[in-house]
Amino acid sequence: MAAPEHRPSSREVLFMMTCLCDAFYADVAKAAVQVLEHAGCQVSVPPDQTCCGQPPFNGGDFEVSRKVARHTAAVFAGERPIIVPSGSCAAMHFHGNALQFEAQPDREGVDSLGKRTWEIFDFLVHGLGLMSWPGVLPPRRIAIHHSCHTRGTHTGGAIRTLLGSIEGVELIEFGQDEQCCGFGGTFSVSFPHISAGMGTLKLDHILDAKPDLLVSGDMSCLMHLNGLATKQGREIPHRHAVEILAESLDRA
Amino acid sequence: MASPLQPIDDYARTLAPETRAAVIKSAAFTSGQRIEVLRRDYEDPDALRKLARKIKQHTIDRLDHYLEQAESRLKAAGAQVHFATDGPSACRQVLKILQEHGVTRLVKSKSMATEEIHLNPFLEKHGIESIETDLGEFIVQIDDDHPSHIVRPIIHKNRRQVAESLERHGLGAYDDDPKTITRRARVHLREKYMQSGAGITGGNFVSAESGRMVLVTNEGNARFSMAPNKVHIAVIGIEKLVPRDRDLAVFLSLLARSATAQQITVYTQFINGPRSANQPSGPEHMHVVFLDNGRSQVLGGECREILRCIRCGACQNVCPVYRQASGHAYRAVYGGPIGAVLSPLIGDSISFSNYGDLPRASSLCGACREVCPVDIPIPDLLLKLRHGAKKAKLPSPGSPPMGPFADLATSPKLWRTSMTASRAMNYLPLQFAPVKPLRDWLDQRTLPKWRGGEFRRWLKQRPSPVEDQKKHA
Numbered sequence: 001m002a003a004p005e006h007r008p009s010s011r012e013v014l015f016m017m018t019c020l021c022d023a024f025y026a027d028v029a030k031a032a033v034q035v036l037e038h039a040g041c042q043v044s045v046p047p048d049q050t051c052c053g054q055p056p057f058n059g060g061d062f063e064v065s066r067k068v069a070r071h072t073a074a075v076f077a078g079e080r081p082i083i084v085p086s087g088s089c090a091a092m093h094f095h096g097n098a099l100q101f102e103a104q105p106d107r108e109g110v111d112s113l114g115k116r117t118w119e120i121f122d123f124l125v126h127g128l129g130l131m132s133w134p135g136v137l138p139p140r141r142i143a144i145h146h147s148c149h150t151r152g153t154h155t156g157g158a159i160r161t162l163l164g165s166i167e168g169v170e171l172i173e174f175g176q177d178e179q180c181c182g183f184g185g186t187f188s189v190s191f192p193h194i195s196a197g198m199g200t201l202k203l204d205h206i207l208d209a210k211p212d213l214l215v216s217g218d219m220s221c222l223m224h225l226n227g228l229a230t231k232q233g234r235e236i237p238h239r240h241a242v243e244i245l246a247e248s249l250d251r252a
Numbered sequence: 253m254a255s256p257l258q259p260i261d262d263y264a265r266t267l268a269p270e271t272r273a274a275v276i277k278s279a280a281f282t283s284g285q286r287i288e289v290l291r292r293d294y295e296d297p298d299a300l301r302k303l304a305r306k307i308k309q310h311t312i313d314r315l316d317h318y319l320e321q322a323e324s325r326l327k328a329a330g331a332q333v334h335f336a337t338d339g340p341s342a343c344r345q346v347l348k349i350l351q352e353h354g355v356t357r358l359v360k361s362k363s364m365a366t367e368e369i370h371l372n373p374f375l376e377k378h379g380i381e382s383i384e385t386d387l388g389e390f391i392v393q394i395d396d397d398h399p400s401h402i403v404r405p406i407i408h409k410n411r412r413q414v415a416e417s418l419e420r421h422g423l424g425a426y427d428d429d430p431k432t433i434t435r436r437a438r439v440h441l442r443e444k445y446m447q448s449g450a451g452i453t454g455g456n457f458v459s460a461e462s463g464r465m466v467l468v469t470n471e472g473n474a475r476f477s478m479a480p481n482k483v484h485i486a487v488i489g490i491e492k493l494v495p496r497d498r499d500l501a502v503f504l505s506l507l508a509r510s511a512t513a514q515q516i517t518v519y520t521q522f523i524n525g526p527r528s529a530n531q532p533s534g535p536e537h538m539h540v541v542f543l544d545n546g547r548s549q550v551l552g553g554e555c556r557e558i559l560r561c562i563r564c565g566a567c568q569n570v571c572p573v574y575r576q577a578s579g580h581a582y583r584a585v586y587g588g589p590i591g592a593v594l595s596p597l598i599g600d601s602i603s604f605s606n607y608g609d610l611p612r613a614s615s616l617c618g619a620c621r622e623v624c625p626v627d628i629p630i631p632d633l634l635l636k637l638r639h640g641a642k643k644a645k646l647p648s649p650g651s652p653p654m655g656p657f658a659d660l661a662t663s664p665k666l667w668r669t670s671m672t673a674s675r676a677m678n679y680l681p682l683q684f685a686p687v688k689p690l691r692d693w694l695d696q697r698t699l700p701k702w703r704g705g706e707f708r709r710w711l712k713q714r715p716s717p718v719e720d721q722k723k724h725a
């Protein structure tokens with residue numbers, strides 16, 4: 001699901017916090033705003049934003065998910081780029097909406113969402129042209145989990161580029177890294193055992209590589225992996241990739 | 253109300269750990285080799301995939317034209333062509349051909365189409381001995397089992413279990429040395445080849461331009477199934493056509509690499525009608541049975557792209573759900589992502605509800621689409637099937653209803669209050685999940701601490717607050 005080619009890259013941006021950060025991960029949203037501002041952006045956060053509509057969409061309930069998408073399209077109307085700290089919600093905008101609005105008369109509004117949405121790392125590197133990130137961090141072995149909805153996009157490469165440029169960061173590899181963490185939203189609720197098996201296998205591979213920290217561009221995967229690890233008595237220090245950028249700024 | 257687990261999830265829950273380990277090992281290994289071989293051999297494997305997609309899509313878009321063309325070329329080459337609308341009709345036609353030729357024993361090479369129509373049990377019921385000659389399929393047959401993988405039918409069995417099967421079947425005392433196993437099966441099967449009156453095969457491709465049919469195997473058993481026999485019957489899905497002979501180059505290059513990470517299968521046979529006057533051996537009669545079994549309906553529907561499938565199994569190998577659940581969890585002939593799309597669509601009208609859990613049993617991770625040699629957007633098709641089930645008001649046990657969540661997500665004020673009051677917890681889809689899956693979910697996972705609305709509060713009290721959207725509007 002490739003991201004659209006020509007998206008606006010002005011520094012006046014709209015920030016979409018995602019429902020997950022709204023509910024659980026305030027620090028990630030804060031870090032994202034700080035990072036964008038450091039990159040010279042003027043950040044607006046539309047207060048009426050809620051969710052991209054993925055939960056009902058993934059359930060095949062397009063009637064319901066289209067309602068949410070229409071709301072989001074109205075809240076983020078305009079010309080400015082929309083920046084999201086989640087590859088999954090970004091893909092919902094440029095891929096999911098195209099699918100569920102295929103034959104809808106009002107697809108224009110949501111098309112505009114898709115044409116302006118950037119996953120935050122993609123934006124920093126390919127929108128703003130940043131090739132490195134300032135700052136120094138204490139030496140750390142970092143494993144990156146690329147969320148599935150960033151397949152075929154530039155997000156993975158962009159995360160590697162920026163994190164890899166920070167002094168002190170060592171990016172490490174782990175086995176079967178193309179495999180899913182098993183979350184998939186309601187999938188994990190409807191199929192809890194398959195999902196847990198997938199997540200456990202993923203944890204095994206990551207922990208085998210002995211990272212100091214696991215990072216990702218999507219909190220949902222990290223939430224799932226950590227939720228499993230905690231129950232299993234294993235520890236998996238984890239953070240959103242954008243938090244690493246913010247931390248590095250603090251120490252710059 | 254306790255709601256039972258979804259069939260595929262329950263199957264995964266009770267799967268023997270060593271079977272799962274074997275499935276994961278083989279699937280991960282083949283997936284890794286596949287990409288290595290493709291990258292080694294092609295500068296841009298993706299370009300080849302896109303080409304294959306184009307050719308196949310073109311073919312299924314004009315399927316009636318190419319079917320007619322193939323039929324006339326096959327007939328010109330001396331073959332007889334039959335069309336079967338569904339499984340029972342295909343079985344009857346095969347039986348009729350066999351009866352006309354007085355055949356009571358036959359050999360078969362591996363074919364998913366004949367699995368799909370349950371040909372073997374049907375023939376057995378009519379007093380005809382039909383022996384599978386692919387080693388894996390042979391074991392499946394003597395065990396009264398079902399293949400669990402499109403390409404590797406007995407990947408769910410280890411060599412000790414295979415040795416036990418042979419012993420049970422009277423093929424010598426227990427010996428799990430792979431060489432011994434193969435030799436014993438070979439000796440047994442050679443005899444069957446010589447006693448048979450017909451050979452039944454599938455068909456990997458048929459060129460419409462020439463009527464030439466292609467069969468690939470790694471064991472050479474398709475050749476053997478044909479060589480000593482007077483009658484050859486090929487049962488082939490109508491979507492197996494390609495327009496021209498030269499297109500075969502594209503598909504043969506992709507099929508072997510995608511399926512088994514081979515550059516080419518050990519045996520690749522081009523069959524151009526029955527034996528001609530100057531050929532020393534080969535079947536005198538060739539019958540091709542084109543099988544529809546729901547395919548034309550798929551062609552007219554939203555999921556038509558699935559008909560591009562060349563049955564390589566790459567999606568199955570890479571699929572994390574298959575790796576956890578194994579192929580049998582899909583309960584139908586096709587396992588993995590291809591099965592999750594195809595099983596509800598083909599066969600009879602109850603398939604859609606029988607296999608209703610399969611399209612939902614995916615995290616939509618998209619690994620399948622990434623490896624598919626004909627670039628089928630499998631996750632999109634799964635979503636369309638889910639949507640179709642919703643529209644048809646099919647029950648989707650285990651899935652939480654989404655109405656309340658959407659109401660909340662379209663009422664910003666209520667959303668904000670709920671977030672802060674952490675009342676939104678009450679709207680989380682999790683809360684609506686049926687009890688059993690939910691309990692199982694929480695048994696295995698923790699949820700992070702609720703910090704609803706905190707980011708919004710931080711925004712408000714920043715010294716240089718982030719501008720509000722309204723000022724810009």
Ligand code: SF4
Binds near residue numbers: 563565567625626
């Ligand atoms: S859907 Fe694609 S990857 Fe899966 S078996 Fe068919 S051709 Fe192969």
